[in-house]
Amino acid sequence: MTIKKTTIVGQSFQRVESNAKVTGAAQYVDDLQFGPNLLHGRLKRSPLPHALIKRIDVSKAKALPGVRVVVTGQDYPGLTGLYLSDRPIFAVDRVRFVGEPVAGVAAETPELAEKACDLIEVEYEELPGVFDPEYGASPEAPLIHPNLGEYACAPFIFRRPGTNISNWFKVRKGNMEQGWAEADYIYEHTYRVPQVQHVPLETHATVAQVDGNGKITLWSSSQSPFAQRNLIAKSLGISHSKLRVITPYVGGGFGSKAGVSMEGACVAMALKAKGRPVKLVMSRAEEFYTTFVRQGLVAKIKMGMTKDGRITAMQNTYYWDAGAYTEYGVNITRAAGYSSTGPYYVPNVHADSLCVYTNHPIGGAMRGFGMPEIHWAIEQHIDRMAEHLGLDPVQVRLLNCLKDGQETVTGMPMHPTGLSQCIQKAAEAIGWGKPSQPSGPHKRRGKGIAAMWKAPAMPPNPGSAATIRFNEDGTCLVNIGGVDMGQGTLTIAAQLAAEGLGIPIEDVRVNTVDTDYSPYEWQTVASRITWSMGNAILAAAEEAKMQIIQMVAEVWGENPQDLDIIDGNVVSFATEESIPLKNIVVYGMQKPDGTWVGGPVVGKGRFMPTYVTPLDPETGQGPRAVVHFTTGAQAAEVEVDEETGEVRVIKLVSAYDVGKAINPDMVKTQMEGGAVQGMSTALLEQIILKNGQPLNPTFTDYRIATAVDAPLEMEDIIVEVPQDDGPFGARGIGEHAMVPTAPAIANAVRAAVGVEIDSMPITSEKVWRALREKRGANGNR
Amino acid sequence: MQPFDYVKPKTLEEASALLLQHNGQARPFAGCTDLLIRIERGFLHPDVVVDIKALPGMREVAVQPDGHLRIGAAATMNQVALHPAVLERWPLLAEGCASVASYQLRNRATVGGNLCNASPAADSAPALLCYEAVAHIFGPAGQRSVPLEQFFLGPGKTVLERGELLTAITVPPPAPGAVGHFLKLGRTAVGDISVVSVAVLGWPDLGAPSGTSWHIALGAVAPTPIRAAEAERLLGQDASPAGVEAASRAAAAAARPIDDIRASAAYRTDMVRVLTRRGVERVLAEMRAS
Amino acid sequence: MRHEISFTVNGERYDITVQSHHTLLQVLREQLVLTGTKNGCSEGECGACTVLMDGEPVNSCLVLGVEADGHEIITVEGLATDGHLAPIQRTMVELGGTQCGFCTPGILIAAHALLQRNPNPSEQEIREGLVGNLCRCTGYMRIIAAVREAARLQQADTLN
Structure with a gap:
């Protein structure tokens, strides 16, 4: 691969939309104006985690003046789901989690809609629930989806009808007996991760309207406008061409706004609203437990290591607390399976990753897609084994981490990767091995490190497309289907288009998504947009550029190979002629003979990976499981209060191999934001569930890190080992930024005060309790 | 609404x-x-x-x-x-x-x-x-x-x-010379609802055996905010490190906390001890300095 | 249940009728269509709805619209003067303090107010001044840097 010297790619431009965001001009769904015609939607929700619906009576709600629409599961019995269609828009005969919608109301005011929901009577027959995934996977557990075998399902998802297991991904590699025999030390332990929530500052918001021709428009705060169009159209049995999804600015996603969660309910109400728009916005409480959460995990790790630190075998079992519907979670389970060893070369592997239905909130995609959860277990496990063997955790990681060409857990040769560099640089930046002074009495400091890997988790063939159209003045419009939810899609698109076309970035405008006008994009997930959409934009730029160059070459009578576009002008290296793009990109050019050539320039490009192969269902082995892995490491320094158990993160270092940083400063902002989100989940976050009832669905009791809790210092290190199929060598960074944070902090806490915290979050009280137990074990208080 | x-x-x-x-x-x-x-x-x-x-x-x-x-x-x-x-x-x-x-x-x-x-x-x-x-x-x-x-x-x-x-x-x-401090433990560093809070007020008092008198009040560890009378009494008797430790334990004993989603009763009780001791030590240091 | 109120928002006077149970946030967003101010939680925890009321920051989701009668409100739309961005708006752009942008209006108002009452805040004062504004994207570091830089710009402006 040859990489051309770039002038725009690799530069840290400011975000193209930030002026709109600092003046209040940026519009999000709830900011769009629909006039007095707007109806306000509310959902009636289940108060029970698992029950049969015996009767729903909506008559009182319908009779309330000002109520225009009341819908229930009887109106829309179709099922939806990205990989496994297991989920109704409204519960039909059974509710499976607290907060499941059973009816929807649209009324003239939000107050009326709320009151009408209170007037809907639902009679339930409560069923025994499943509140633990390991129990849920057992034969004794009550069945949550008796019809699991009848649901539509992607071919790479292996469900077990007659159980609560909606996907079971297996790895059988090498010879386990030999692996254990070679080990000098074998250690087995169980780790837990609770369900947490993404907490985008903007909750899910939608408006839906059906016009006189039956065309539906959905304004949606979404990472997946095209996937929403696809899933909702299919579940309603309508043509894709009859559904239009418009996504303006999005106030954070982190995976919560991937796929479909509450959007179908809004469309369902709009279909009965006689042409009036219906708005449905989640309250913060609804956001916490009724849209998507991150799946919980029970991880059982057994690892063998030689006395010099080489990993000989791993046997891992992952029980995913996937919640009531696992339509999205089945693929997280798969990703956890094909990444189950962490970023290490392990010759002998036995892994089972099980997606288990529970009567908990619905697990969906969240930043990291299973990786923060499994790395919580693996990366702590390695440190504990290293200490037992008297080895340095950094050296153990450097010894075992995947090197170019080594086989991954699924048998795919690892592509060139800067993982070792990342580990080394993170360790160096944190001052590995150098003690630092605590700030006062009863405080202890410690340093920890964790490595990671993550591939874009997606079907083998998710596509991207882009178009570039020129304006008369030589500026251009880039249309994409990728969503900017804060991570910087619009800016990256502008940089790639400008670089590809040879024009200044100021001359590029990038539009937000409207599925009627934007070209296709599978979804803005999996940290795949810079890579996949980026390739499509470069292809579109190339096509547009060729249209321009061929036109000019014809008029000038030159060889197109002698022409290029530089800073908005077509220049000839042969004749040193030059002409600005203005006018010629729309009106074409007049030839010496008086005739014309050219016309409005339109470049189109597309990209789809074509080389991912299926994996064997029994062994998980195959030539190429994924497109690529982004790798990296984080190191943390913490200070622990030995009396209160409080953990203060002093410094967090992130080092990732991003292939090529299109915008280095924005790469660093991803690293920082991800690390603090990772820190917040590590120390604070958990949806507290008691028999399926969420006990803390408010910011008062679901605390997230504030500006005071953010680390005192952060350092972000970019490593660039190019990706062969990435635009200018780039690969993704969005999700990776929070994958190793929690175990790095846990390892630092352990280094500081010698306690092991198996379950996230590392609350002050857990540390205090562990310290007390440790003192008790040592015979003093 | x-x-x-x-x-x-x-x-x-x-x-x-x-x-x-x-x-x-x-x-x-x-x-x-x-x-x-x-x-x-x-x-x-x-x-x-x-x-x-x-x-x-x-x-x-x-x-x-x-x-x-x-x-x-x-x-x-x-x-x-x-x-x-x-x-x-x-x-x-x-x-x-x-x-x-x-x-x-x-x-x-x-x-x-x-x-x-x-x-x-x-x-x-x-x-x-x-x-x-x-x-x-x-x-x-x-x-x-x-x-x-x-x-x-x-x-x-x-x-x-x-x-x-x-x-x-x-x-x-x-009272003249009084020094006070409010110590609060939340889940986040600043701005959280108190999981435990302790207010300590001490002042020089020649009539007291320790030369100091005290008011100590506790938050989030009983059905209402409460005073820790026994701790106050003990500090009036003895404000040496041993006395401070004893008073902190007395404050913890005065707490009647519950288990809730923010913390357990056991943690709260021990944190009353820790925060009381820290508060009293800080007040004593400042009284000495002035 | 309806009340006539007169108040100024971003320097403009409004005489409107509000419902007694509507919050100032609702009045601003729905009646005045000043949608820059955001609703992130309705409970005064996230700070996305922060506005200035008589120069002091408040959570507009916890102020009734009727209480604004006779008061002066500044929203994010009113921070720039004559098309010139306020220092904190400039530094948030320049230092990358905004990502999804949903918390940004509240952060700008809170930071602006902090710099009004404390023109030269320490790092800890900046962090504590922002504790009522949650951000899930940035990790806060760039925002803290933007406030620090805005303080410097403001002081330079004052000296000139």
Whole structure:
């Protein structure tokens, strides 16, 4: 691969939309104006985690003046789901989690809609629930989806009808007996991760309207406008061409706004609203437990290591607390399976990753897609084994981490990767091995490190497309289907288009998504947009550029190979002629003979990976499981209060191999934001569930890190080992930024005060309790 | 949020009458940082909210001629926390008020609201208990005053009867040389609801065996904010490191916390010990330095 | 249940009728269509709805619209003067303090207010001044840097 010297790619431009965001001009769904015609939607929700619906009576709600629409599961019995269609828009005969919608109301005011929901009577027959995934996977557990075998399902998802297991991904590699025999030390332990929530500052918001021709428009705060169009159209049995999804600015996603969660309910109400728009916005409480959460995990790790630190075998079992519907979670389970060893070369592997239905909130995609959860277990496990063997955790990681060409857990040769560099640089930046002074009495400091890997988790063939159209003045419009939810899609698109076309970035405008006008994009997930959409934009730029160059070459009578576009002008290296793009990109050019050539320039490009192969269902082995892995490491320094158990993160270092940083400063902002989100989940976050009832669905009791809790210092290190199929060598960074944070902090806490915290979050009280137990074990208080 | 009416009376009599009229469905309304949330969550369905902020003296913070601090019940947390006289003479109270939530919330949240909600975790309460503040109440039977220690009856419960409202808190000046500190443990570093809070006030007292006298109050570890009398007594006897440790244990013994989603009773109890010891050590160090 | 109120928002006077149970946030967003101010939680925890009321920041989700009668409100739309961004708006752009942008209006108001009352805040004062404004994207570091830089710009402006 040859990489051309770039002038725009690799530069840290400011975000193209930030002026709109600092003046209040940026519009999000709830900011769009629909006039007095707007109806306000509310959902009636289940108060029970698992029950049969015996009767729903909506008559009182319908009779309330000002109520225009009341819908229930009887109106829309179709099922939806990205990989496994297991989920109704409204519960039909059974509710499976607290907060499941059973009816929807649209009324003239939000107050009326709320009151009408209170007037809907639902009679339930409560069923025994499943509140633990390991129990849920057992034969004794009550069945949550008796019809699991009848649901539509992607071919790479292996469900077990007659159980609560909606996907079971297996790895059988090498010879386990030999692996254990070679080990000098074998250690087995169980780790837990609770369900947490993404907490985008903007909750899910939608408006839906059906016009006189039956065309539906959905304004949606979404990472997946095209996937929403696809899933909702299919579940309603309508043509894709009859559904239009418009996504303006999005106030954070982190995976919560991937796929479909509450959007179908809004469309369902709009279909009965006689042409009036219906708005449905989640309250913060609804956001916490009724849209998507991150799946919980029970991880059982057994690892063998030689006395010099080489990993000989791993046997891992992952029980995913996937919640009531696992339509999205089945693929997280798969990703956890094909990444189950962490970023290490392990010759002998036995892994089972099980997606288990529970009567908990619905697990969906969240930043990291299973990786923060499994790395919580693996990366702590390695440190504990290293200490037992008297080895340095950094050296153990450097010894075992995947090197170019080594086989991954699924048998795919690892592509060139800067993982070792990342580990080394993170360790160096944190001052590995150098003690630092605590700030006062009863405080202890410690340093920890964790490595990671993550591939874009997606079907083998998710596509991207882009178009570039020129304006008369030589500026251009880039249309994409990728969503900017804060991570910087619009800016990256502008940089790639400008670089590809040879024009200044100021001359590029990038539009937000409207599925009627934007070209296709599978979804803005999996940290795949810079890579996949980026390739499509470069292809579109190339096509547009060729249209321009061929036109000019014809008029000038030159060889197109002698022409290029530089800073908005077509220049000839042969004749040193030059002409600005203005006018010629729309009106074409007049030839010496008086005739014309050219016309409005339109470049189109597309990209789809074509080389991912299926994996064997029994062994998980195959030539190429994924497109690529982004790798990296984080190191943390913490200070622990030995009396209160409080953990203060002093410094967090992130080092990732991003292939090529299109915008280095924005790469660093991803690293920082991800690390603090990772820190917040590590120390604070958990949806507290008691028999399926969420006990803390408010910011008062679901605390997230504030500006005071953010680390005192952060350092972000970019490593660039190019990706062969990435635009200018780039690969993704969005999700990776929070994958190793929690175990790095846990390892630092352990280094500081010698306690092991198996379950996230590392609350002050857990540390205090562990310290007390440790003192008790040592015979003093 | 379900609709309610809003009235803004000009006199205490009018306010009291309004609270009586609506048969319990009228709620006094000051900073509305708590009331509105409870209405939004559907826990309360008032017919009317009675804005008490325009009542005479309700928003004033001032030192009275007798040297006592008078805080109008609708004075905001920031008014108190940033008041020069409070910072100078009642700094423990300033610390307590400044620890509540965020700056913008403290611009609305009131001291009266904080006390009348009667949360065991109310952050203005421990300091006011240490200073032996007095609550002034107006109602159908006229004015009455209650020592703050007797004001709270339990979580969400106060001595206020129907038609009564808290009008002001008065705080006597502390003893000469008094030093106080408010220590608070939350889940996040700043701005959380207290998981445990401890207010410590000490002053030189030649009559006491230790040469010092103490008031110590605890938040979030009992049905109401409480004083830790035994700890105070022990410190009056002995303020040596051993005495401080014993007093801290006595404070922990005074706590009667519950397990909830924020922390367990066992953790809270031990944190009372730790925070009391740290608070007393800090006060002692500052008393020695001055 | 309806009240006539007069108040100024971003320097413009409004005489409108509000419902007694509507918050200032609702009045600003729905009646005045000033949608820059955001609703992130309705409970005064996230700070996305922060506005200035008589120069002091408040959570507009916990102020009733009727209480704004006679008061002066500044929202994010009113921070720029004559088309010139306020220092904190400039530094948030320049230092990358905004990502999804949903918390940004509240952060700008809170930071602006902090710099008004404390023109030269320490790092800890900046962090504590922002504790009522949650951000899930940035990790806060760039925002803290933007406030620090805005303080420097403001002081330079004052000196000139």
